[in-house]
Amino acid sequence: xxxxxxxxxxxxxxxxxxxxxxxxxxxxxxxxxxxxxxxxxxxxxxxxxxxxxxxxxxxxxxxxxxxxxxxxxxxxxxxxxxxxxxxxxxxxxxxxxxxxxxxxxxxxxxxxxxxxxxxxxxxxxxxxxxxxxxxxxxxxxxxxxxxxxxxxxxxxxxxxxxxxxxxxxxxxxxxxxxxxxxxxxxxxxxxxxxxxxxxxxxxxxxxxxxxxxxxxxxxxxxxxxxxxxxxxxxxxxxxxxxxxxxxxxxxxxxxxxxxxxxxxxxxxxxxxxxxxxxxxxxxxxxxxxxxxxxxxxxxxxxxxxxxxxxxxxxxxxxxxxxxxxxxxxxxxxxxxxxxxxxxxxxxxxxxxxxxxxxxxxxxxxxxxxxxxxxxxxxxxxxxxxxxxxxxxxxxxxxxxxxxxxxxxxxxxxxxxxxxxxxxxxxxxxxxxxxxxxxxxxxxxxxxxxxxxxxxxxxxxxxxxxxxxxxxxxxxxxxxxxxxxxxxxxxxxxxxxxxxxxxxxxxxxxxxxxxxxxxxxxxxxxxxxxxxxxxxxxxxxxxxxxxxxxxxxxxxxxxxxxxxxxxxxxxxxxx
Amino acid sequence: xxxxxxxxxxxxxxxxxxxxxxxxxxxxxxxxxxxxxxxxxxxxxxxxxxxxxxxxxxxxxxxxxxxxxxxxxxxxxxxxxxxxxxxxxxxxxxxxxxxxxxxxxxxxxxxxxxxxxx
Numbered sequence: 001x002x003x004x005x006x007x008x009x010x011x012x013x014x015x016x017x018x019x020x021x022x023x024x025x026x027x028x029x030x031x032x033x034x035x036x037x038x039x040x041x042x043x044x045x046x047x048x049x050x051x052x053x054x055x056x057x058x059x060x061x062x063x064x065x066x067x068x069x070x071x072x073x074x075x076x077x078x079x080x081x082x083x084x085x086x087x088x089x090x091x092x093x094x095x096x097x098x099x100x101x102x103x104x105x106x107x108x109x110x111x112x113x114x115x116x117x118x119x120x121x122x123x124x125x126x127x128x129x130x131x132x133x134x135x136x137x138x139x140x141x142x143x144x145x146x147x148x149x150x151x152x153x154x155x156x157x158x159x160x161x162x163x164x165x166x167x168x169x170x171x172x173x174x175x176x177x178x179x180x181x182x183x184x185x186x187x188x189x190x191x192x193x194x195x196x197x198x199x200x201x202x203x204x205x206x207x208x209x210x211x212x213x214x215x216x217x218x219x220x221x222x223x224x225x226x227x228x229x230x231x232x233x234x235x236x237x238x239x240x241x242x243x244x245x246x247x248x249x250x251x252x253x254x255x256x257x258x259x260x261x262x263x264x265x266x267x268x269x270x271x272x273x274x275x276x277x278x279x280x281x282x283x284x285x286x287x288x289x290x291x292x293x294x295x296x297x298x299x300x301x302x303x304x305x306x307x308x309x310x311x312x313x314x315x316x317x318x319x320x321x322x323x324x325x326x327x328x329x330x331x332x333x334x335x336x337x338x339x340x341x342x343x344x345x346x347x348x349x350x351x352x353x354x355x356x357x358x359x360x361x362x363x364x365x366x367x368x369x370x371x372x373x374x375x376x377x378x379x380x381x382x383x384x385x386x387x388x389x390x391x392x393x394x395x396x397x398x399x400x401x402x403x404x405x406x407x408x409x410x411x412x413x414x415x416x417x418x419x420x421x422x423x424x425x426x427x428x429x430x431x432x433x434x435x436x437x438x439x440x441x442x443x444x445x446x447x448x449x450x451x452x453x454x455x456x457x458x459x460x461x462x463x464x465x466x467x468x469x470x471x472x473x474x475x476x477x478x479x480x481x482x483x484x485x486x487x488x489x490x491x492x493x494x495x496x497x498x499x500x501x502x503x504x505x506x507x508x509x510x511x512x513x514x515x516x517x518x519x520x521x522x523x524x525x526x527x528x529x530x531x532x533x534x535x536x537x538x539x540x541x542x543x544x545x546x547x548x549x550x551x552x553x554x555x556x557x558x559x560x561x562x563x564x565x566x567x568x569x570x571x572x573x574x
Numbered sequence: 575x576x577x578x579x580x581x582x583x584x585x586x587x588x589x590x591x592x593x594x595x596x597x598x599x600x601x602x603x604x605x606x607x608x609x610x611x612x613x614x615x616x617x618x619x620x621x622x623x624x625x626x627x628x629x630x631x632x633x634x635x636x637x638x639x640x641x642x643x644x645x646x647x648x649x650x651x652x653x654x655x656x657x658x659x660x661x662x663x664x665x666x667x668x669x670x671x672x673x674x675x676x677x678x679x680x681x682x683x684x685x686x687x688x689x690x691x692x
Binding site: 108110111112116117118119120121122123124125126127128130131133134152155156 | 605607612615616619639640643644646647650651652653654655656664665666667668669670671672673674675677678680681
């Protein structure tokens with residue numbers, strides 16, 4: 001876990017660290033929330049009910065001490081015999097016998113059989129001190145685990161003596177300078193059955209396992225830590241073949257670096273819809289949709305594209321087995337097997353009911369830490385059942401983990417047909433940077449798929465509804481028909497497009513016909529104009545001829561009159 | 575754990591033995607830690623009880639764990655002082671300074687009636 005998460009848990013840790021020397025436990029997460037481990041040279045009380053993992057915590061503390069920090073240890077077992085203990089932790093890869101043989105570890109089994117002890121007069125527990133002292137000195141131990149010291153209470157009747165001796169023991173352990181874990185069984189109304197928290201007051205850690213909805217979740221809480229700040233919440237922790245890991249909850253300030261880099265979605269059309277040609281790197285993407293809308297296919301397309309670029313992807317499958325995912329994706333032309341073989345893609349499949357929600361988170365966190373992917377897919381988050389608040393809190397953490405590591409996270413979620421925005425989705429929606437909503441449009445006896453971008457922070461994205469098709473060539477986006485008759489998809493879209501085509505053809509024909517008619521009309525009119533013009537010319541000619549004739553006639557008349565007058569003048573003169 | 579033979583060797587070197595290790599004798603071992611008042615009281619009380627009830631039939635080995643701490647684990651010693659009846663079987667143990675004689679007799683399975691007869 002990166003040290004940079006520490007400041008967000010508590011303020012002023014540096015001063016505390018300076019005051020108090022601490023011993024790292026080597027348990028993932030625990031060292032973070034205690035800001036450096038258990039108080040060095042002091043006893044720590046670890047309490048919890050049966051089956052919480054107290055013994056395992058103790059053993060891990062010692063084994064890590066030997067193997068990682070070079071601090072030999074002593075395990076005083078009041079319950080389990082050394083051989084049983086060895087067998088029990090062998091599954092975690094701990095080889096206690098080897099460590100014992102190497103002189104790094106002492107396992108002392110303290111057996112008390114009440115029935116064979118008779119008490120007569122005063123006694124003390126000096127024998128235990130002698131044994132412990134001898135064991136510590138033998139290997140130069142720095143760490144001691146007493147598991148479970150309260151077994152003493154069933155062995156001896158004199159409670160007053162026991163309490164006095166325990167008080168002396170814890171003081172003695174402090175004087176001895178060993179970092180000790182004392183385990184105790186959880187009691188009614190108090191931390192331990194016999195109230196030994198009264199004597200171990202430096203650090204108290206409470207382990208708890210609760211069953212909710214038939215799912216068990218282990219939780220850890222640092223009840224007190226004298227002289228040091230510490231994370232105060234309940235933190236889920238995980239025990240599996242990898243040992244113990246406490247989920248270090250990044251109460252995460254929102255301080256992660258952002259990236260402006262776009263990561264292609266693996267679907268060409270979708271890239272175009274997102275203003276930056278992809279998702280932002282290290283953003284959280286939610287793909288929601290009904291059953292069979294291709295949520296997994298979208299995530300697989302993304303994974304495929306990422307792996308083809310040589311990036312590492314982690315695929316958390318909660319509903320399908322890895323083989324099933326690979327086979328199903330083959331049918332849409334997405335070949336994932338080759339990426340698995342190349343070590344770029346890793347599947348982690350588990351049923352959601354296998355652990356509690358937080359336990360899943362712990363597991364995912366560890367897988368992420370180990371595989372160091374560039375992108376993860378969680379398919380689907382709706383598989384988790386539980387209180388909405390818990391799911392929300394967990395997803396916040398997961399999203400934060402991814403963001404702080406620059407991992408692009410794709411979450412898919414199943415929406416229900418009648419309530420497309422169900423409670424779970426609403427609660428996670430604010431976490432998501434990009435939300436791709438896949439929907440079914442059912443009409444004319446067929447079902448078609450459309451998608452739209454419900455939101456995409458920080459980019460100018462398409463607001464259009466787009467139809468997409470899943471074929472053997474993957475996902476293809478098709479423009480939907482948006483017109484006066486609404487959004488049409490599938491065959492309705494094709495029919496509508498055909499109708500449109502017909503109509504436009506008809507319109508073209510009509511226009512052509514009109515054009516031809518106009519031409520003809522123009523020709524006719526022009527013809528008539530020409531005729532009229534000819535007529536006019538004819539009339540003009542006739543008029544001219546009349547005018548000319550009239551002129552000639554006038555001239556003639558004048559000459560005739562002149563002639564007449566001459567004749568008359570002639571007669572008069574005679 | 576140290577082997578049985580080694581234990582004996584060390585025991586011989588560091589322990590105080592009282593009485594004779596005879597086959598049918600009570601073989602008792604008293605663990606103490608240093609010369610504390612409780613230790614001394616236990617040793618004194620044990621001697622008295624043995625003299626009174628097991629005259630000539632007992633063998634006591636006193637082990638000081640401050641000198642041989644490695645012997646503590648072998649007999650599962652937690653409380654001190656602890657008296658262990660090693661023989662006759664079964665193994666019996668009494669803890670405390672042995673100031674309550676009746677309880678010691680019960681713990682060692684010595685019948686008080688033997689007192690009356692002797």
